Amino acid sequence: MQNLGIDVIFQGKNFQRLFEGLLVTAEIAFISIIIGSILGIIIGLSRTTKSKAILFINRIYLEAFRIIPTLVWLFIFYFGVTTALNINLSGEIVSIIVFSLWGAAEMGDIVRGALQSLPKHQIESGKALGLNYFQLYWYVLIPQAIRRMIPGTINLATRMIKTTSLVVLIGVIDVVKIGQQIIETSRFEFPTASFGVYGFIFFLYFIICYPLSQISKNLENKWNK
Amino acid sequence: MSIDWNFIVTSLPLYEKAAWLTLKLAFAGILLSLVIGLLCSIILYFKVKVIDIVVQAYIELSRNTPLLVQIFFLYFGLPKLGLKMSEGTCAIIGLAFLGGSYMAEAFRSGLEAVGKSQIESGISIGLSRIQLVRYVIIPQAFSVSMPSLSANCIFLLKETSILGAISIIDVTNLTKDLIGMYYRTFESLAMLVVVYLIMILPLSFILSWLERKVRYAEFGN
Numbered sequence: 001m002q003n004l005g006i007d008v009i010f011q012g013k014n015f016q017r018l019f020e021g022l023l024v025t026a027e028i029a030f031i032s033i034i035i036g037s038i039l040g041i042i043i044g045l046s047r048t049t050k051s052k053a054i055l056f057i058n059r060i061y062l063e064a065f066r067i068i069p070t071l072v073w074l075f076i077f078y079f080g081v082t083t084a085l086n087i088n089l090s091g092e093i094v095s096i097i098v099f100s101l102w103g104a105a106e107m108g109d110i111v112r113g114a115l116q117s118l119p120k121h122q123i124e125s126g127k128a129l130g131l132n133y134f135q136l137y138w139y140v141l142i143p144q145a146i147r148r149m150i151p152g153t154i155n156l157a158t159r160m161i162k163t164t165s166l167v168v169l170i171g172v173i174d175v176v177k178i179g180q181q182i183i184e185t186s187r188f189e190f191p192t193a194s195f196g197v198y199g200f201i202f203f204l205y206f207i208i209c210y211p212l213s214q215i216s217k218n219l220e221n222k223w224n225k
Numbered sequence: 226m227s228i229d230w231n232f233i234v235t236s237l238p239l240y241e242k243a244a245w246l247t248l249k250l251a252f253a254g255i256l257l258s259l260v261i262g263l264l265c266s267i268i269l270y271f272k273v274k275v276i277d278i279v280v281q282a283y284i285e286l287s288r289n290t291p292l293l294v295q296i297f298f299l300y301f302g303l304p305k306l307g308l309k310m311s312e313g314t315c316a317i318i319g320l321a322f323l324g325g326s327y328m329a330e331a332f333r334s335g336l337e338a339v340g341k342s343q344i345e346s347g348i349s350i351g352l353s354r355i356q357l358v359r360y361v362i363i364p365q366a367f368s369v370s371m372p373s374l375s376a377n378c379i380f381l382l383k384e385t386s387i388l389g390a391i392s393i394i395d396v397t398n399l400t401k402d403l404i405g406m407y408y409r410t411f412e413s414l415a416m417l418v419v420v421y422l423i424m425i426l427p428l429s430f431i432l433s434w435l436e437r438k439v440r441y442a443e444f445g446n
Contacts, residue, residue: 067425068418069386071397075404076414083410158289165291169390176294183301195305198298202290209289 006196008186017182018197021175022204028095028172029161035096036103036160037153043104044111045137058108065105071166073098078170091172099160106159110152114145147223154216158209165205175201232409233416243399244420250313250395251382254320258381259374261321262328269329270336280329287326293387295319300391316388320381327377335370336362368440375432379425396420 009015047058065073077094081087089097118141126136168176179197186193265280287295296319300312310318339362347361389398400417404410 067429068421069383069397071386072414072417072421075397075400075417079404079410080414162289162291165293166387168293169387176297192305195298195302198294198302202294202298205290205294206286210285213285213289 006200008182008190008193008196009200011186011190014182017178018175018200018204021173021178024092024172025161025164025167025174026208028092028099028167028174029157029164031096032099032103032164033157033160035100036107039100039104040107041111043108044115047108047112048115062105062109065102070098070102070163071169073102074166074170091167091170094170095164095167095172099164103156103160106156107153110149110156111145113152114148115141117148118144151216151220151223154212154219158212158216161209161212162205175204229409229412232407232412236403236413236416239399239403240396240416240420243394243396244424246393247382247385247388247395248424250316250320250388250393251385253317254324254385255378255381257317257321258324258328258377261325262330262332265325265329266332266336269333284326284329287322288330292319292323292384293390295322296387296391312388312391312393315391316385316393320384323384324377324381327380328374331370331373331377332366334373335366335368338369339365371436371439375429375436378432379429382425382428383421 009018043058043061046054049055074094077098078089078091082089082094122140122144123136126140131140164174165176167174168180179201183193183197190196265284268276268280296315299310299319299322300315303310343361343365344357347357352361385395386397388395389401392398394402396417400413403413407413
């Protein structure tokens with residue numbers, strides 16, 4: 001059996017470098033999930049109004065992110081917005097902006113779904129007790145909705161972590177880029193490095209996303225009963 | 226900012242060509258992933274020993290890793306083991322590898338939604354095994370899985386946008402090239418968005434029409 005190029009990962013500082021690349025990916029994902037969740041909750045709450053204009057704007061916003069691929073949004077911000085406004089944005093900033101906006105759109109849908117799935121008598125009982133709108137949402141609806149939101153939110157988080165692999169295409173030095181650099185520099189000593197390195201990155205994404213998706217699946221099964 | 230219409234007209238044929246390539250790859254990927262998904266879901270549904278563990282492992286591996294990494298592994302990693310494939314083949318296999326697991330989950334949720342009483346009633350009125358599958362299980366399972374199946378089709382079509390990473394000239398990669406060569410950023414990006422709208426909106430309408438057809442039991446027409 002010939003060398004599979006797995007040992008290149010443990011040569012010199014390669015392992016450490018891949019890990020640093022993973023941190024860049026994780027940082028972009030983490031910041032975007034936080035910003036996306038906060039914006040998403042606001043959007044989700046706004047989608048329970050009866051105002052047609054607000055609903056229409058929200059609909060367009062969500063559909064725009066659902067129809068146009070994320071990579072295209074990255075290009076629009078990386079090439080288009082920077083040219084139009086004559087500003088310079090680094091790949092990281094662009095990624096955080098795009099992933100936050102996308103996360104907010106999807107999160108808004110999750111929040112709306114959770115709020116609307118609550119039985120109507122919860123709202124009516126709250127009103128009958130004389131709660132005002134803030135109290136109704138804060139004490140009655142939101143605590144119940146959060147439980148229904150959690151599986152979907154974890155699912156969205158794994159999707160965002162997986163999608164952060166695209167940032168390499170707009171020049172961010174993430175784990176995939178560092179993998180490519182390692183393959184390039186060890187081309188002569190380890191000709192089979194691309195198998196080992198890409199296999200390793202594949203495995204890295206798997207060990208991050210698998211536990212999350214299991215948690216979300218278990219919660220869904222538990223709470224659906 | 227003035228719009229360079231001349232540029233749009235001259236690059237239109239390029240976009241047309243790239244769009245057809247995108248659609249062809251997506252179509253092949255969707256078709257293959259439907260086949261893989263159906264096979265996997267049947268194996269899981271009937272709990273075929275040993276193979277169902279392999280299928281389960283495949284589903285988890287494919288759902289929890291990004292397509293970009295899968296495709297890099299297929300295109301750059303596998304040739305080191307002596308398995309060399311062209312970009313197009315890699316793209317289709319990558320899409321099918323990713324899509325297969327999503328389709329399998331969609332089919333499986335449909336199969337599981339068919340109540341036990343339905344199957345038992347079928348048996349008790351004397352349907353044969355084939356009749357049971359043909360008239361009882363498939364129509365009900367399909368109507369439940371249809372929304373997720375159509376969402377997966379659109380998802381796979383959108384995922385083709387990353388195929389440029391293995392030097393396939395799809396619409397996204399073409400746009401990146403055009404921006405690099407002519408610096409007509411605004412026009413190129415606008416055309417890219419329009420091309421995606423032209424590809425995805427009709428598909429989405431066709432799929433929701435199909436959904437109404439398949440789910441006549443719920444919609445009642």
